[in-house]
Every structure is written in structure tokens, then in C-alpha cells.
Amino acid sequence: MNHQEALSKDLEIRCSRLQEAMRAVNVDACVLTTTVNVFYMTGCVYNGYFYLPAEGEPFHFVKRPEGIAFDNTVYVRKPEQITEELLSRDVSFPKTLLLETDVISFGECSRLLNTFGLNTAANASVLMRKIRSIKTAFELEQVKVCARRHEAVYKLIPSVFKRGMTDVEFQIEIEKLMRLHGSLGLFRSYGENMDIYMGSLLAGENAEVPSPFDFALGGAGSSPILPLGASGQTIQEGQTIMVDMAGNYTPWMTDMTRVFSVGKTSDIAHQAHQVSIDIHNHTMDIAKPGTKCSDLYEIAMERVVKANLEPYFMGTKQQAKFVGHGVGLEINEPPVLTPRSKEVLEPNIVFALEPKFVIPEVGAVGIENTYAVTDGGIEKLTILEENIIKL
Amino acid sequence: MNHQEALSKDLEIRCSRLQEAMRAVNVDACVLTTTVNVFYMTGCVYNGYFYLPAEGEPFHFVKRPEGIAFDNTVYVRKPEQITEELLSRDVSFPKTLLLETDVISFGECSRLLNTFGLNTAANASVLMRKIRSIKTAFELEQVKVCARRHEAVYKLIPSVFKRGMTDVEFQIEIEKLMRLHGSLGLFRSYGENMDIYMGSLLAGENAEVPSPFDFALGGAGSSPILPLGASGQTIQEGQTIMVDMAGNYTPWMTDMTRVFSVGKTSDIAHQAHQVSIDIHNHTMDIAKPGTKCSDLYEIAMERVVKANLEPYFMGTKQQAKFVGHGVGLEINEPPVLTPRSKEVLEPNIVFALEPKFVIPEVGAVGIENTYAVTDGGIEKLTILEENIIKL
Numbered sequence: 163m164n165h166q167e168a169l170s171k172d173l174e175i176r177c178s179r180l181q182e183a184m185r186a187v188n189v190d191a192c193v194l195t196t197t198v199n200v201f202y203m204t205g206c207v208y209n210g211y212f213y214l215p216a217e218g219e220p221f222h223f224v225k226r227p228e229g230i231a232f233d234n235t236v237y238v239r240k241p242e243q244i245t246e247e248l249l250s251r252d253v254s255f256p257k258t259l260l261l262e263t264d265v266i267s268f269g270e271c272s273r274l275l276n277t278f279g280l281n282t283a284a285n286a287s288v289l290m291r292k293i294r295s296i297k298t299a300f301e302l303e304q305v306k307v308c309a310r311r312h313e314a315v316y317k318l319i320p321s322v323f324k325r326g327m328t329d330v331e332f333q334i335e336i337e338k339l340m341r342l343h344g345s346l347g348l349f350r351s352y353g354e355n356m357d358i359y360m361g362s363l364l365a366g367e368n369a370e371v372p373s374p375f376d377f378a379l380g381g382a383g384s385s386p387i388l389p390l391g392a393s394g395q396t397i398q399e400g401q402t403i404m405v406d407m408a409g410n411y412t413p414w415m416t417d418m419t420r421v422f423s424v425g426k427t428s429d430i431a432h433q434a435h436q437v438s439i440d441i442h443n444h445t446m447d448i449a450k451p452g453t454k455c456s457d458l459y460e461i462a463m464e465r466v467v468k469a470n471l472e473p474y475f476m477g478t479k480q481q482a483k484f485v486g487h488g489v490g491l492e493i494n495e496p497p498v499l500t501p502r503s504k505e506v507l508e509p510n511i512v513f514a515l516e517p518k519f520v521i522p523e524v525g526a527v528g529i530e531n532t533y534a535v536t537d538g539g540i541e542k543l544t545i546l547e548e549n550i551i552k553l
Numbered sequence: 554m555n556h557q558e559a560l561s562k563d564l565e566i567r568c569s570r571l572q573e574a575m576r577a578v579n580v581d582a583c584v585l586t587t588t589v590n591v592f593y594m595t596g597c598v599y600n601g602y603f604y605l606p607a608e609g610e611p612f613h614f615v616k617r618p619e620g621i622a623f624d625n626t627v628y629v630r631k632p633e634q635i636t637e638e639l640l641s642r643d644v645s646f647p648k649t650l651l652l653e654t655d656v657i658s659f660g661e662c663s664r665l666l667n668t669f670g671l672n673t674a675a676n677a678s679v680l681m682r683k684i685r686s687i688k689t690a691f692e693l694e695q696v697k698v699c700a701r702r703h704e705a706v707y708k709l710i711p712s713v714f715k716r717g718m719t720d721v722e723f724q725i726e727i728e729k730l731m732r733l734h735g736s737l738g739l740f741r742s743y744g745e746n747m748d749i750y751m752g753s754l755l756a757g758e759n760a761e762v763p764s765p766f767d768f769a770l771g772g773a774g775s776s777p778i779l780p781l782g783a784s785g786q787t788i789q790e791g792q793t794i795m796v797d798m799a800g801n802y803t804p805w806m807t808d809m810t811r812v813f814s815v816g817k818t819s820d821i822a823h824q825a826h827q828v829s830i831d832i833h834n835h836t837m838d839i840a841k842p843g844t845k846c847s848d849l850y851e852i853a854m855e856r857v858v859k860a861n862l863e864p865y866f867m868g869t870k871q872q873a874k875f876v877g878h879g880v881g882l883e884i885n886e887p888p889v890l891t892p893r894s895k896e897v898l899e900p901n902i903v904f905a906l907e908p909k910f911v912i913p914e915v916g917a918v919g920i921e922n923t924y925a926v927t928d929g930g931i932e933k934l935t936i937l938e939e940n941i942i943k944l
Contacts, residue, residue: 359738
């Protein structure tokens with residue numbers, strides 16, 4: 163089976179899953195318009211509306227580009243034409259409709275509701291994220307291709323470091339390696355407050371700086387309009403450098419963090435880093451389908467508390483309250499590993515675990531790996547030296 | 554006056570302008586939560602809600618980061634606390650409210666409306682874009698700093714070209730130049746269907762490929778999830794290469810396109826390129842405060858038709874129906890230069906003009922410059938060789 167055939171088969175699976183989920187919640191139809199969900203359902207990106215009834219074939223109401231050739235493709239200029247076109251084809255109007263209410267704007271959503279003569283919509287954002295969190299075999303293959311490139315780039319990181327560099331200069335060299343290995347550049351995330359460019363590189367004290375954005379760690383950034391990550395400071399002897407750059411080499415991403423040090427770094431940095439590795443190893447031992455995501459948080463926290471490292475865990479001045487998250491077409495998918503999570507691991511969930519510490523005056527330590535949940539456990543997808551790597 | 558003092562003064566001007574506009578449309582208060590508008594009103598980015606009454610001082614309801622120190626800063630976890638906190642300070646509730654209804658999600662907007670006990674909101678997205686389209690002296694200074702760096706990077710482009718490169722490899726070299734000159738990387742745009750990474754580089758026939766996104770030209774891209782721009786094809790002798798990479802060196806951006814050719818290119822490419830330059834020169838002669846944006850489109854179109862180049866104007870298989878747009882904190886601001894635009898030029902509007910052609914089998918030609926509207930005309934901000942530059 164070639165890639166195109168495999169993709170076609172996979173799109174049928176995704177479509178059936180969505181229709182099954184729609185019938186389970188008694189919804190008549192679904193309209194998807196965001197890039198990520200249109201891509202998930204069609205394998206391509208168009209500006210328009212993917213319309214799926216709970217039973218039957220999808221319609222593609224396309225504004226751009228020219229040349230979309232699916233069955234049931236209808237070119238439109240505005241959403242009001244969706245219902246006109248459905249009417250002209252004797253398709254009955256949905257009485258209940260799924261819309262991406264957590265993402266599309268109030269204006270756009272109100273206009274779509276109006277078009278269908280409805281007052282409310284069920285939440286397609288949450289439903290699609292739930293469906294997308296369970297990867298198909300096709301998607302898992304793509305994730306693994308991505309992981310191999312992510313590893314290949316990280317292996318080259320020491321070769322582009324030079325003493326006296328700023329953190330931004332070091333990051334620029336890594337960005338170039340990434341792009342030459344096929345990184346798409348654009349780094350997709352879900353929701354507001356996720357502004358980022360190509361990932362995060364944190365060196366020394368900058369790792370302590372709180373950020374407005376919802377990532378594990380912060381950093382001052384180099385501009386007031388993007389207060390995150392590398393700040394332009396020269397990297398100093400003894401500092402640790404945490405590299406958490408995007409694994410966006412296929413549409414399905416991986417997430418991986420490794421730590422480098424300039425020369426020898428402090429004992430407490432090594433100790434905290436080892437606690438992070440221990441948390442990963444312990445999680446590998448016990449996580450399997452059915453494991454509560456809140457338990458994965460607690461397991462991490464227990465080891466942190468036992469090692470007296472709580473004040474440094476997931477930041478110092480501002481501490482993130484999660485240790486991991488799903489990964490896929492967006493970098494922040496469900497489940498989220500938080501103390502209050504109600505989710506459990508299921509086969510074919512792909513998630514990143516990232517217990518990290520910020521050691522004042524030294525920098526950030528700890529690793530992040532991406533795992534796939536198997537039938538009986540979890541499989542590590544990002545395989546690379548885990549100790550602090552001396553530059 | 555140092556930068557911080559100048560910024561403080563400028564923030565007061567922006568605040569007064571918004572309050573004046575609010576009173577003009579009889580709105581009691583405004584809540585802004587998107588990164589760009591929070592930055593515009595405060596000079597920094599926080600995750601939270603900027604609350605401004607039509608008269609009086611703003612409140613900053615902040616979720617993250619720790620350490621925001623404006624007067625009237627209140628830390629909150631959820632939007633419902635905004636009204637609780639206002640109540641506890643005896644601030645009267647607004648009866649009419651501006652919200653960013655064209656950008657914030659249906660879910661978020663509904664929740665904010667609920668919090669204030671309101672059914673509808675006035676459109677802060679449109680109002681803020683209108684206000685932001687008229688730049689202050691401070692903003693114009695930033696735009697000019699950006700233009701100088703944009704020019705400096707473009708001057709170096711020939712030095713990184715090597716025969717036999719793919720379009721993606723060429724773009725990667727330019728990206729690195731950009732980053733080393735202070736490009737923030739992240740490239741902010743308004744609305745859906747504006748997916749892009751660092752800008753667009755189009756070589757040869759790839760310039761003809763339609764894209765789902767709302768940019769002047771398309772390109773196949775190198776991944777089905779980002780169908781835009783460079784496609785990975787080797788650049789060939791005689792092709793033109795259109796470089797339209799982001800001018801994001803300060804928060805206020807510039808937009809500039811230049812064309813390069815590998816060796817000699819076709820006569821029709823040169824001819825069309827000259828028409829683009831002529832359109833710019835003619836626009837420089839006649840544009841001033843009061844000029845209709847639709848006239849700027851018509852003026853361009855007249856020259857295109859006269860030169861028999863309509864089939865190539867703004868694409869071939871898919872043609873964009875605009876020749877320019879405002880530029881600022883986002884790359885696509887008002888006004889838009891379309892045939893149906895109702896907007897007119899006003900002093901201190903900054904806009905990009907980009908009459909472009911796609912010549913089949915050759916590539917894209919035409920230039921883009923950023924201009925500031927002055928009291929009596931327009932001033933070119935992006936100053937650099939405009940002819941096709943031979944590589």
C-alpha cells in the first residue's frame with residue numbers, strides 16, 4: 163500500500179470515528195473550519211467548511227484554493243451558501259450542530275449558527291481534540307518519522323555551539339539545523355497564550371523569568387511583544403542550557419527536551435536532572451492503558467518532594483501545574499497531566515512527559531520525551547542520550 | 554526623552570484615542586484580551602484582560618505572568634472575577650461593552666458576556682484595527698527602525714545564494730540572516746487563513762500554485778499541512794525568485810518584496826516588473842490624505858490592462874483582488890486596497906503596495922514597498938534597488 167492509499171484508508175477511519183462520536187452524543191452534523199481539523203479530516207488544507215452529517219458522505223464547501231477535487235466539493239464565497247447548497251441538494255438541515263466553539267471567533271460562530279437557524283452549538287473543539295488524541299496506525303508512523311528527525315537534529319546540537327555565543331545565536335544555529343532536516347517552521351498550538359517561535363532555548367538565569375504564555379517554563383525573550391525563551395544574554399561557563407525546540411518534521415509532532423552544560427555545572431543541577439530521569443523511568447514502568455493522568459502527576463510530585471526539590475519544580479517564581487500533555491497536529495493536545503485531570507491513558511495516545519526544574523543562577527534541567535501508549539504499557543519514541551551533555 | 558518615557562507618553566495617547574472612540578459610539582467599557590491589543594494598550598504582554606472604561610483609569614486583570622506592576626493590577630484566575638473585583642471597588646458595570654468579537658472564541662466571548670450580564674457586545678476587533686491603523690510618532694519611529702533592518706537583510710541576499718540550491722535551502726539562508734539581524738521569528742497576522750512561516754519565497758513555476766491562505770500569492774509549500782511558499786524544487790537558470798520575507802525586526806513591521814533572477818530572465822518578466830515599478834512611482838505621485846483606497850486599486854489595474862498583463866496580475870490560476878494593505882503590529886491591517894474599499898488614506902497610515910505578476914514558466918515579478926502617509930503625500934519607507942537583481 164503506498165502513502166496515498168494508506169492516507170485514504172486512514173481518512174475513512176477518522177471519518178467513521180467522528181460520525182460514531184456524533185451519533186453517541188445525538189448530533190446531526192458537524193462543520194469544521196480550522197486548518198488543523200480540516201487537515202485531519204481531509205488530508206489537505208482548504209479555506210472553507212468541512213460539513214459532515216452523522217450518517218452519509220461529507221461535503222466540502224471551499225473558498226480557496228482552486229482545484230479541490232473531492233466528491234461533493236462546492237465552491238462558496240460565504241457561509242450562508244452552505245445552507246443554500248444543502249437545500250438545493252435536498253439535504254435535510256441539522257437540528258443539532260457541532261461547531262468549533264472554543265476556537266472560531268464569536269463573529270464567525272454566530273454567523274454559522276444564523277445560517278443554520280440555530281441558537282446554540284455543541285462543542286466540536288473538545289470532541290475533535292478527544293478524537294485526535296487517539297492516534298491511528300498511520301498517524302503513529304508519521305510521529306515516528308518525526309521522532310527520528312528530531313533526534314538527528316539534537317545529535318548535531320553540540321557541533322554548532324561556540325563559547326561566547328548568546329542564547330539567541332545558539333538557538334539560530336539550531337533553527338537552521340531543524341529547517342535543513344525538514345522542520346516546517348510553523349509550530350501549531352491550541353488556544354490563546356501559546357505564542358512561540360520554533361521552540362524554547364533557556365540558558366542560565368533566564369530560565370527563572372515568568373512568561374505570560376502557557377508553556378512549562380518561561381524566559382524573558384528578546385522583545386516585549388514576545389516575552390518567552392532566549393533573551394540575548396551571553397551563555398556563561400557552568401550554566402545549563404535547556405533545549406526544547408519543536409519536533410515539527412511531519413504534520414504530527416514530537417516533543418523532546420535535552421539539557422547541555424558549558425563545562426561542569428553544579429551538583430544540585432545534576433541531582434535534579436537525575437530526579438527527572440528517574441520520574442521518566444518510573445513512569446515507563448507503571449504507565450499503561452487505564453492509568454490516571456492525575457496519578458502520573460502525583461508520581462512525579464512524590465519524587466520531587468522526597469528530593470526536597472519542590473521550590474525548583476516547573477519554575478521558581480512561577481510554577482506550572484502540569485508535568486505533561488498530549489502531542490499531535492498541535493503541540494498541546496489532551497490529555498494533560500495535572501493533579502486535577504479526570505483523563506486516563508488509552509492505547510495510541512501520544513503524550514510528552516516533561517518534569518523540569520529551574521536551579522537559580524544555573525539554569526533549567528530535566529528531560530522531556532514523547533511516548534505512545536501501547537496495549538500493555540508505554541513506548542518511548544524520542545530516544546537520545548538523557549544525561550546532561552557537556553559542551 | 555528616553556525610550557521608556559516616550560513609550561509612557563505614547564501609551565497615554567493610545568488610551569485617550571480609544572476612550573474618545575468609545576465615547577463617540579456610546580460604549581461604556583472595553584475588554585481586550587488578545588496579545589496584540591494588550592500589547593498596544595500596555596506596552597507589554599500579559600495573559601488576562603485589559604479593562605478600560607470610557608472615562609477614567611484602566612484595570613489590568615492578569616492571570617500570568619507574576620510581577621505585572623501597573624496601577625490597578627488585579628490578579629485573577631478566571632474572567633468571572635473581573636466583575637467581582639469591579640463590584641468590590643464600587644465601579645459601576647458597563648451597560649454596553651466592546652469585546653474582540655472577530656478574534657476571541659465563541660466560548661470565551663460568551664463567558665465574558667455572561668460575566669457582565671450582557672447579551673451582545675460591540676466589535677472591539679474592528680475598532681482597535683481602525684485606531685491602530687493610524688500610527689503615532691513613536692510607532693512610526695519603530696517602523697523606520699524595522700525598515701532599516703529589513704533593507705540590510707535584503708542587501709545580503711545575493712551573498713547567500715548558490716547555484717543548484719532548492720528554493721527551501723535559499724529561504725533557510727535568508728531566515729538565518731533575518732534572525733541574526735533581530736527578526737523575532739514569529740510573524741503576526743490577523744484572522745484565520747493566514748498561516749505562514751517567516752514569509753514567502755517563490756521561485757519559477759511554483760509561483761502559479763494556488764494556496765488556501767489569504768496572501769497575495771501562493772506556492773505549493775513543502776508539506777500538505779502548510780501549502781504555501783517554497784516547495785523544495787531546485788532553482789533553475791532563467792527563473793525569477795520573489796522574496797517577500799517578514800520585516801518583523803521591531804513589534805511594528807514593514808513589508809517589502811524584491812525579485813532576483815538566476816542569470817538572464819525573459820523580456821515579459823522584465824516588462825511586467827517595470828509595470829509594477831511604474832505603479833509604485835505613479836502612486837507616490839498622486840497618493841495623499843483623502844485618496845480613496847479603491848482608486849489606488851483602479852490606478853494599478855489601469856496600467857496592468859494597458860500593458861495587456863491582466864492574465865498574470867496577482868496570480869494566474871487564482872488571482873488576489875487587492876494590491877495593498879495596512880501594516881503594523883499585524884502584517885494585514887486596514888486599509889485594504891481593493892476595488893470595493895470604502896476607506897481613504899489618512900495621515901500616519903502605514904501601508905504596503907504590492908502589484909505583482911506571475912509569468913508562467915518564469916516566476917513571480919513586481920515589487921512591494923511600505924509607505925507612510927504624510928500630511929501632503931506618502932513617504933517610501935523601504936528603500937532598496939527595485940529592478941530585478943541578477944544572482
